[in-house]
Amino acid sequence: MKIILYIIKKEFKQIFRNKGMLPIIFILPLLQLVILSNAATYEIKNIQFGYVDADNSSTSRELIEQFEASTYFNVSEKFPSEKEASQAMQEGTIDAYLNIPTHFERDLQKDKTKGIGVFIDAIDGSAAGVINVYITQIIQNYNKNIVADLIQISDTVQKPNSIESIPLFWYNQTLNYKTFMVPGILVLLVTMITLFLSGMNIVREKEIGTLEQINVTPIRKSHFIIGKLFPFWIIGIGLLTIGLILAKVIFNTPMLGNLGLLYAYTSVYILVILGMGLFISNFTDTQQQAMFIAWFFIVIFILMSGLFTPIESMPKWAQILTEFNPIKYFVEIIRMVMLKGSGFVDIFPLAIKTLAYAIVMNGLAVWSYKKTT
Amino acid sequence: MMKDNNVIQVENLSKLFGDFAAVNQISFQVKAGEIFGFLGANGAGKTTAMKMLIGISSPTSGKATVAGFDVYKETESIKKNIGYMSQKFALYDDLTVKENITFFGGIYGLSKKQIDQKRCELVEELGLQEVTNSLVASLPLGWKQKLAFSVSLLHEPKIVFLDEPTGGVDPITRRQFWEMIYKAAHNGTTIFVTTHYMDEAEYCDRVSIMVNGKIEALDTPKKLKEHYKTDTMNDVFLKLARG
Numbered sequence: 001m002k003i004i005l006y007i008i009k010k011e012f013k014q015i016f017r018n019k020g021m022l023p024i025i026f027i028l029p030l031l032q033l034v035i036l037s038n039a040a041t042y043e044i045k046n047i048q049f050g051y052v053d054a055d056n057s058s059t060s061r062e063l064i065e066q067f068e069a070s071t072y073f074n075v076s077e078k079f080p081s082e083k084e085a086s087q088a089m090q091e092g093t094i095d096a097y098l099n100i101p102t103h104f105e106r107d108l109q110k111d112k113t114k115g116i117g118v119f120i121d122a123i124d125g126s127a128a129g130v131i132n133v134y135i136t137q138i139i140q141n142y143n144k145n146i147v148a149d150l151i152q153i154s155d156t157v158q159k160p161n162s163i164e165s166i167p168l169f170w171y172n173q174t175l176n177y178k179t180f181m182v183p184g185i186l187v188l189l190v191t192m193i194t195l196f197l198s199g200m201n202i203v204r205e206k207e208i209g210t211l212e213q214i215n216v217t218p219i220r221k222s223h224f225i226i227g228k229l230f231p232f233w234i235i236g237i238g239l240l241t242i243g244l245i246l247a248k249v250i251f252n253t254p255m256l257g258n259l260g261l262l263y264a265y266t267s268v269y270i271l272v273i274l275g276m277g278l279f280i281s282n283f284t285d286t287q288q289q290a291m292f293i294a295w296f297f298i299v300i301f302i303l304m305s306g307l308f309t310p311i312e313s314m315p316k317w318a319q320i321l322t323e324f325n326p327i328k329y330f331v332e333i334i335r336m337v338m339l340k341g342s343g344f345v346d347i348f349p350l351a352i353k354t355l356a357y358a359i360v361m362n363g364l365a366v367w368s369y370k371k372t373t
Numbered sequence: 374m375m376k377d378n379n380v381i382q383v384e385n386l387s388k389l390f391g392d393f394a395a396v397n398q399i400s401f402q403v404k405a406g407e408i409f410g411f412l413g414a415n416g417a418g419k420t421t422a423m424k425m426l427i428g429i430s431s432p433t434s435g436k437a438t439v440a441g442f443d444v445y446k447e448t449e450s451i452k453k454n455i456g457y458m459s460q461k462f463a464l465y466d467d468l469t470v471k472e473n474i475t476f477f478g479g480i481y482g483l484s485k486k487q488i489d490q491k492r493c494e495l496v497e498e499l500g501l502q503e504v505t506n507s508l509v510a511s512l513p514l515g516w517k518q519k520l521a522f523s524v525s526l527l528h529e530p531k532i533v534f535l536d537e538p539t540g541g542v543d544p545i546t547r548r549q550f551w552e553m554i555y556k557a558a559h560n561g562t563t564i565f566v567t568t569h570y571m572d573e574a575e576y577c578d579r580v581s582i583m584v585n586g587k588i589e590a591l592d593t594p595k596k597l598k599e600h601y602k603t604d605t606m607n608d609v610f611l612k613l614a615r616g
Contacts, residue, residue: 006479010468017467214461215429218452219480372429372448 003219011201015231025197025235026242029189033243037182037251040308044130049073050097051244052085056301057105066142072134089121096120096131134337151212182253183334184307186243190266191273191327194236194296197293198229198277204368207286215371225366229274236270237263258342260350265333265347268354272326279291282368301327380405380532380563381426386435386444388421395421397586398435405531408554408564410577410594412616417583419567420460420536426565427457427534440531451496456525456533460540462517466510470501473509474524480526495523515546522553532563539570551576571607580606582613589613 002144049067052062067073076094079085085097101119107114118135122128205211214224240263247253257274277294284290303309304318306326311319323329329350344351381403382569388396396418403409413419424430428448437444440454464473474495488501490499496505496575499519509517518538525533535554539547550571558564573582574594581591590613594606601609 003480003482006476010465010472010476013472014465014467082568140581208466209459209461209463210465211461212429212461213457213477214480216452216455216457217477218482219451372431 003223004227004230006231007224009230010142011228015235020238025193026239029045029193029239030242030246032189033182033185033246034250036185036188037178037363040181040185043177044127044134044256045098047073047131047134047368048089049075049081050077050088050094051075051100052079052082052086052097053100054102055100055104059105059108059125060100061138063100063142064098064194070134070138080243084104085119092121094121094252095127096135100136124131127212146373151355178251179253179339181307182247182251183338184305186240186247187305187327187330187334188302188307189243190236190239190270191301193239194232194270195277195298196291197235198274199280199290200277201232201282202278203226203287203290206281221366221369221371225278225362225369229278232268232274232277233267236273237267240266251337255338257337258343261344261347265354266330268351268358269326269330271358272354272361274359275363275365276326279361279368282365282370301325304328305331307331326354328356329357378405379403380399381409381461381565382436382438383426385438386422386425386437387423388425389419389433390563392605394492394586396425396432399583399586399588401581401588401591402538403532403563403565405563406561407578408558408560408566408576409542410574410580411565412569412574412580412610414568414582415569418613422583423534423536423565423567426451427455431432453528454531456528456530458518458525458533458538459534462514462521464521464525464585465482465532467508469508470496470512470520471505473520474527477524483528495527498578512528515542515550518542518564519550520548521555522550526557526562532565535564535565535566537569538566539573542577547573558559571605571610574606574610582610584613 007328015025051064053064064075068075077088079088079097082099083273085094087093088096099119101114101116104114104116116139118132118139120128120131122305155278202211205214217366244255244259244262248255278299280289280297282295284293304311304314304322304325306322307327311322311328314322333350334340336347340346379402381401381421383402385398386396386400387394387398399422408434409601411419411423421430422608425432425444428435428444428451432444441453442448442450444451444453466519468476471492474492475488478491496502499516501516501520504512504516507521507574522533522535522538525535539550542550547570553568554564554576566573568574577594579591580597581588582597585591588607590600592600597609598604598606601612603609603612
């Protein structure tokens with residue numbers, strides 16, 4: 001026990017003496033939290049929108065006004081013909097345009113239906129999908145109005161309106177993306193910092209030769225590893241704390257669940273990551289190698305965590321892979337606890353998985369750390 | 374002390390890396406309290422052999438005991454009884470002199486009182502009073518090496534292994550370093566030292582010379598010179614190492 005304390009003391013001294021590392025540990029992650037939480041959003045706004053109005057009727061002008069009124073569209077230009085509009089799309093100055101054909105108003109009143117051309121730049125497929133939904137909504141809202149007007153004028157029997165769904169958004173009523181993103185990004189930075197630091201720490205001692213000096217002492221493997229990892233565990237918990245404070249102060253992210261539960265889970269979770277870092281450092285000889293391997297895993301873990309893209313829409317095999325992704329567990333749990341107020345019972349299955357993961361990972365790490373080669 | 378007892382006993386010890394025998398069936402004994410010089414050209418296998426004896430590298434075949442413990446099964450017991458100073462300076466550059474001593478004393482399991490006492494002795498002996506609170510990185514190489522040697526003796530080991538301890542050090546510091554070695558030997562510590570300086574070989578009680586993984590000669594410097602009919606260890610070494 002006393003031996004572990006000597007190691008912990010030494011590690012903390014080295015961490016706080018390293019003037020280059022301190023800002024990387026404490027300032028960069030928080031900048032990341034602030035920047036990413038604001039920038040990483042699925043909301044599609046400021047769509048550059050053009051149109052061709054061959055009809056030039058009051059109906060077509062009203063339809064365009066609907067787009068102008070929407071906060072999602074920047075109606076930039078009226079094109080004389082489709083050729084110019086398509087040219088503008090090619091050049092990338094507009095994201096979408098509407099082609100209103102001649103006799104639009106007349107045909108609409110006569111036949112009650114009229115096709116209208118919608119063109120969307122679909123290089124980013126998911127954004128194009130969202131833009132399509134926006135445009136369809138605006139057109140349909142407008143189109144329904146016309147129908148209603150017509151009904152009143154001709155005074156016919158009220159036709160049943162199409163079925164309208166009234167969505168109720170639970171847990172994040174205002175659909176605030178920051179509320180959704182902040183907890184996830186917090187997970188990211190706690191994970192990245194602890195993985196990189198622990199992964200590189202022991203390799204660094206290999207590089208400078210002090211690990212050999214440690215290996216000729218009678219120190220027990222477990223003592224050395226606990227002493228080595230404990231400081232990074234503290235740093236991980238510290239980062240979570242600072243991150244949660246920032247989330248509250250800057251983003252007003254709700255904290256519906258039990259804070260103690262979140263901390264309890266995080267302390268187990270960090271063990272998984274530290275074990276992983278140590279495992280990596282046991283199989284690498286230089287910090288560079290360790291960095292690349294840690295980076296490789298981090299990228300896969302992040303992209304497959306459900307943080308940016310929903311796991312449900314991944315192919316089956318990828319979904320199975322995500323079962324081995326600790327970041328996925330934590331993203332799910334932090335969202336459950338913070339946004340839904342989930343309790344111990346709700347997170348129990350994932351928490352048990354995390355604990356098992358921690359045991360396996362650290363077991364592997366201790367096993368693969370060899371004082372004698 | 375167990376004078377005239379063998380503290381290191383090596384019999385046909387080998388280490389293979391694939392087909393290459395870095396250490397090829399070496400056998401020798403080191404007596405308690407002896408200064409044993411372990412010579413050889415670069416790449417002759419000295420460091421590999423030493424790593425097997427200090428328990429951080431498993432031998433491929435052969436037998437060896439260090440301080441009475443087996444190098445295969447009892448490496449951790451060996452480690453309690455030995456000190457080691459590597460070729461590469463291996464104290465922490467970003468810790469102070471004091472912190473390094475405290476740390477290594479701590480992981481060898483010394484009590485706080487023992488550490489404080491050792492530290493005072495050591496700092497005084499090395500004349501490091503003014504730099505105890507300076508980072509080790511700021512010390513000149515010679516001082517660093519002397520400090521590393523002292524740290525390897527902190528837990529009063531029976532045997533201390535020194536791997537080219539005086540590489541790159543000026544002649545005055547080299548002389549002081551050997552005074553420290555003599556002093557430790559006088560206190561009963563067995564010294565196992567590798568070096569490239571043949572004048573240092575003359576200071577050893579006995580010397581072995583390794584060539585291509587094998588021990589080609591082992592005796593006192595005086596007898597070796599007689600046997601090879603030369604005046605200096607330098608010539609002995611050249612005769613052997615050139616084959």
